[in-house]
Amino acid sequence: MVPLPAAIGLDDTGTRPLGVIISHGDQDHWGLAPQLPTDIPVLIGEGAASILRAAKFWGSGVDLHEAGHLHDQVPSTLGSFTITPYLADHSAYDAFSLLIEAGGRSLFHTGDIRGHGRKAAAFERLLADPPAPVHAILMEGMSFRAVDPDDSDSVERDSVERDSAGKIVADSKPAADSVAEAAEPAPELTSLTESDVETQLAETLRATTGLVVVLGSAQNIDRLVTVYRATLRAGQSASSGARRCAGRWCGTRTRSLPSDHQTAAPRSPGEARPPRR
Numbered sequence: 390m391v392p393l394p395a396a397i398g399l400d401d402t403g404t405r406p407l408g409v410i411i412s413h414g415d416q417d418h419w420g421l422a423p424q425l426p427t428d429i430p431v432l433i434g435e436g437a438a439s440i441l442r443a444a445k446f447w448g449s450g451v452d453l454h455e456a457g458h459l460h461d462q463v464p465s466t467l468g469s470f471t472i473t474p475y476l477a478d479h480s481a482y483d484a485f486s487l488l489i490e491a492g493g494r495s496l497f498h499t500g501d502i503r504g505h506g507r508k509a510a511a512f513e514r515l516l517a518d519p520p521a522p523v524h525a526i527l528m529e530g531m532s533f534r535a536v537d538p539d540d541s542d543s544v545e546r547d548s549v550e551r552d553s554a555g556k557i558v559a560d561s562k563p564a565a566d567s568v569a570e571a572a573e574p575a576p577e578l579t580s581l582t583e584s585d586v587e588t589q590l591a592e593t594l595r596a597t598t599g600l601v602v603v604l605g606s607a608q609n610i611d612r613l614v615t616v617y618r619a620t621l622r623a624g625q626s627a628s629s630g631a632r633r634c635a636g637r638w639c640g641t642r643t644r645s646l647p648s649d650h651q652t653a654a655p656r657s658p659g660e661a662r663p664p665r666r
C-alpha cells in the first residue's frame with residue numbers, strides 16, 4: 390500500500406488541515422483519501438461522490454463519507470479560506486477548478502481541465518469571464534501539446550526531452566532530411582474532440598454490419614453520451630444505452646430507431662444546449 394505523504398497534520402503531529410478538497414473522481418486524485426484521518430472533512434462534487442460510491446464494489450471507487458459537496462460557482466468556507474468551484478470540462482464527471490481565497494490573496498487551481506470535451510462551454514466560459522484578481526495559478530496537465538506542421542520550431546521543441554526538473558536530458562532533434570517527415574503530426578499527437586469522436590463513430594456504425602462494441606471507462610459520462618449520440622446519428626440504438634462489462638461499459642448497436650427518436654440527442658450534464666433551428 391502506498392503510504393500517505395509526510396505532511397503536517399496527516400499523522401499525529403501538527404494541526405489538522407481544515408479539510409481536503411478533491412476536484413474530481415479520477416483515482417489519481419483520491420487514491421490515498423481512504424487513509425486520511427477520519428476527522429479531516431472531505432469535499433467533492435456530489436455527482437462525483439455518488440459515482441465513486443457506486444463503483445466502490447469494483448475497487449475503482451470509494452465512499453469518501455464527504456462532509457460537503459462542491460457546486461458550480463457556489464462558494465464555501467473552510468476556516469478563513471473561501472473556495473469557489475468552477476465546473477470544468479473533463480472526462481471525469483462533476484469536475485471542478487477551484488478558486489481559493491484567503492487574507493486578500495487568491496489562488497486558482499485548474500484541476501484537470503480541457504477544452505475539447507462535451508462541456509467545452511465551461512472552458513470557454515472560464516476564458517471569457519475568469520475570476521479576478523488571481524495572484525497565482527496552479528495548473529494540472531498531462532497532455533500539453535501543440536504541433537504545428539508549418540512551424541519547424543515546434544518540431545524542434547518537441548524533440549527535446551527534459552527531466553522532471555526541466556533539465557534537458559536528451560536531444561533527439563531530427564536530422565535535416567527527416568524534418569519534413571517529422572513535420573507531419575503523428576496520429577497520436579492529434580486531438581479529437583468529443584464531437585469528432587461522435588462523428589467518426591457514427592460513420593463506423595453506418596459502415597459496419599453486425600455488432601459494434603465500444604469499450605470505455607464506466608465513469609467517463611461524456612464518452613458514454615458521445616457513443617449514444619453517435620448511435621442516434623447512425624440511426625441505430627445503443628443496446629440498453631450501455632451495459633457494464635468487467636468494470637467498463639460496452640455500447641452495442643442492435644436495431645434501428647424510429648426517426649422521431651433521432652432528434653432527441655442527449656447532452657452531458659453541463660453541456661451547452663444546441664441552438665434551436
Ligand SMILES: [Zn+2]
Pocket residue numbers: 413415479481501
Ligand atoms: Zn482527471
